[in-house]
Amino acid sequence: MTGAPETPGFLAVDSGGSGLRVVVGTAERGPLARCASGEPVRTGERGIDPGHFMAQLLPLVRALTAETGPVRLSAAVVGAAGLATLGDALRAELPGALAGELGVRTVALAADAVTAYVGALGPRPxxxxxxxxxxxxxxxxxxxxxxxxxxxxxxxxxxxxxxxxxxxxxxxxxxxxxxxxxxxxxxxxxxxxxxxxxxxxxxxxxxxxxxxxxxxxxxxxxxxxxxxxxxxxxxxxxxxxxxxxxxxxxxxxxxxxxxxxxxxxxxxxxxxxxxxxxxxxxxxxxxxxVPAAGDPLDGAVRMAAELSTGPLTLPGDAAMLTVTTLSGDGSGD
Amino acid sequence: MTGAPETPGFLAVDSGGSGLRVVVGTAERGPLARCASGEPVRTGERGIDPGHFMAQLLPLVRALTAETGPVRLSAAVVGAAGLATLGDALRAELPGALAGELGVRTVALAADAVTAYVGALGPRPxxxxxxxxxxxxxxxxxxxxxxxxxxxxxxxxxxxxxxxxxxxxxxxxxxxxxxxxxxxxxxxxxxxxxxxxxxxxxxxxxxxxxxxxxxxxxxxxxxxxxxxxxxxxxxxxxxxxxxxxxxxxxxxxxxxxxxxxxxxxxxxxxxxxxxxxxxxxxxxxxxxxVPAAGDPLDGAVRMAAELSTGPLTLPGDAAMLTVTTLSGDGSGD
Missing domain, CATH: 3.30.420.40 (ATPase, nucleotide binding domain)
Structure with missing residues (x-):
């Protein structure tokens, strides 16, 4: 891509029973554009299907970046229902796919309970x-x-x-x-x-x-x-x-x-x-x-904004919250 | 059929999750022979499948009457799991099929709860x-x-x-x-x-x-x-x-x-x-x-013996216990 320098930004996704909800934004300015698909990601023998996830996600991201103008998506947070028990394939393939297709460097996969937590309380105990x-x-x-x-x-x-x-x-x-x-x-x-x-x-x-x-x-x-x-x-x-x-x-x-x-x-x-x-x-x-400040998508946005500028405050967990940072060639570190 | 006069007798069936259990007997002498199939009757869109029921039943009855000698099966009692909610097709077709294939005159269809009742307590309140x-x-x-x-x-x-x-x-x-x-x-x-x-x-x-x-x-x-x-x-x-x-x-x-x-x-x-x-x-x-005297198949046998000599003591019920007496041409009366 040529022309105006790209703003460093983030991608935040909430994947649940009613489909994907996606936000593109930057740490500085917050959410810039959002959209949703009406079709939930398929679950098959390997659990949540990474290929179907990407096939749903990519057109939504292209539509959003057309709206926001050039944004370098340095970080992505995906909050997904079923991740803890059905997320093995997603954990194995999604970071590489997001790096290859969208140039994302750092990917966090979170159980929807984690994004719900952050949406409600923020990164606090x-x-x-x-x-x-x-x-x-x-x-x-x-x-x-x-x-x-x-x-x-x-x-x-x-x-x-x-x-x-x-x-x-x-x-x-x-x-x-x-x-x-x-x-x-x-x-x-x-x-x-x-x-x-x-x-x-x-x-x-x-x-x-x-x-x-x-x-x-x-x-x-x-x-x-x-x-x-x-x-x-x-x-x-x-x-x-x-x-x-x-x-x-x-x-x-x-x-x-x-x-x-x-x-x-x-x-x-x-x-x-x-x-x-x-x-x-x-x-x-x-x-x-206390009242919940926001919903799981708000939590994913908050985590993605944080992740686009540095590490997450919240602790990782093998089943519920994993962060992968990829080198330039798309392989995990 | 020619030769020895046929003994008037009965057929008793218990249809449940593990298949059919079948008894042939007479009111006078009680159960004469019994056998079982290992395959439960299929349930389809029309409920319990009468065709699959008959396909399972007929070879068992032939094996039993080969063992007992000629028995005129004047009455049949079928106790079936799921009859109350899934028995419409069975109620519509089984009496005619039993009359046509086996010459049965009087057929009682009972929910397995009814045969369990009779097996346990007999025809008493x-x-x-x-x-x-x-x-x-x-x-x-x-x-x-x-x-x-x-x-x-x-x-x-x-x-x-x-x-x-x-x-x-x-x-x-x-x-x-x-x-x-x-x-x-x-x-x-x-x-x-x-x-x-x-x-x-x-x-x-x-x-x-x-x-x-x-x-x-x-x-x-x-x-x-x-x-x-x-x-x-x-x-x-x-x-x-x-x-x-x-x-x-x-x-x-x-x-x-x-x-x-x-x-x-x-x-x-x-x-x-x-x-x-x-x-x-x-x-x-x-x-x-009080201790249960017997199981659902015992109940079906008891009811069938009674039905081969006269009406049932127990009251009918549209969902749980229906009795059909057929005329010689196999049509219900």
Missing amino acids: GAVVAGGTGLIAIGTDLTGWRRADGWGHLLGDCGGGAWIGRAGLEAALRAHDGRAGGSDRLLEDAEEQFGTVTGLPGALYPRPDRPAVLASFAPQVAAACADGDPVAAGILREAARHIAESAAAVCPAGGAARLAVTGGLFRMGEPLLGPLDEELAKRLPGARR | GAVVAGGTGLIAIGTDLTGWRRADGWGHLLGDCGGGAWIGRAGLEAALRAHDGRAGGSDRLLEDAEEQFGTVTGLPGALYPRPDRPAVLASFAPQVAAACADGDPVAAGILREAARHIAESAAAVCPAGGAARLAVTGGLFRMGEPLLGPLDEELAKRLPGARR
Whole structure:
């Protein structure tokens, strides 16, 4: 490329269930342009597919740099859902691909929980609970990371959207059966949303997106709780207890730690946040819940801006946060 | 057919997850011969596949009647897993197919919960809990049927094998994370059975038989309970409470009802049966738990013997027990 000297800048990516969100910016001026793809990166036998990731990313970056004018992308931060367990191929291939295609020198791959953390609290010690369909807690004392839960809808994600929705549907079916613990209100809500409940197993089990189907009933549990349904209130109280247990497992010891919650789950508001603050007060009396400053993409932007001018403040972790600096020929150092 | 006059007899079938089990007998002499196929009947878009059922059944029946000598199969009882929700095609086609191929006049299609009931208690009022990977309770006062739970591993089956195994794995992961409610013993057991627990999500979620994988950990929960692990004991106490709730929802009111438990779940023995008897005493103080006399195939045999000489004692139900008597040309009446 010839002409105007390129500004040193960064690329920040959030890869999640609804696709890629991408920002190009510079440390000096911050984010300059952003865009999104509507298609999530494929997961195959090797985990998250690096080829599909790059095929999605490159046209987005070209569109962004056309908008910003020439930017030398010296650093990239990619926050990806599933990185800790499904990220081996991404870790092996993405730094080299980003160097070869875009000239990026330093690449950080972060679990989406890490970018959620940085988005919420910045590079400071504390604990963050990220809740949507699933639920994970992550904390750091700036020497290492701790995580709790995030095991998926059959093994955990206790207190997350699928957990709450599932418990609500169980309560609906208990009412249908005349078993203890049923809620007639949730039975009505379930039939309104899914049709007669005897058809619910046939509608749910063949679906590949069972956790999302379960989570789609969580707002009805919150609404029933707000209207005074005691069974729904009991479900959200138990969810709050599980969330506080996860937060307590990762929160750095001693002092007044900052704690933030982030993600779509907490848009439920008071029916969940009320009992959550009570449960947090019991389990983490020293911690102070603060509002999340931003979302996972904001976290990736913050990390990328930092990485474009020097090393990251936050500690690395083999599964959750790896930084690769490449020499000029694209090989890792 | 010519030669010796045929003995009027019956066909009894139990169709479940491990295939068909088939008995040919007569009301007078009882079961005369039995055999089994190792292949479960396929479930497709129309539910349980009647064509695949007949293709499996016919060679077994021919082998049995070769053994017993000529038997006129006047009545057939088929107990089938999934009949209530996936049995429409079976109800529509099986009576005609059995009449056409085997000359059967009267066909009863029963949910496996009904044959389990009859196998356990006979045609008497009471309640039966059938537990394996899943869990269902069924009761009758001889005027109709009540059922509770049996909704599958995401919506219910509370207290069944998958429920117990899942709770045990959650406790293992809680210990791994340092969350409340964890059991180091169950964490050891889980790693022995499945390898390092960080690989558990990747090992479980892609499997089509997730409920069976979860249930495969239930025996470890029972063993840990027997060895004094308090978390495992808590899981089995909660399972017992759920099972008693389901029993209470279906047990006929008043008097000293009989109640039986049946199925592989209860081979767990004292760690589950101890708390179950305590929970039943609270919720159904009038009921008397009696040993199950037999299994679902025994129930199908008992019903088929009755049906070969007259109507069934037990009440019909559109989803759980339908009887079709065909005229000589194979059309339903």
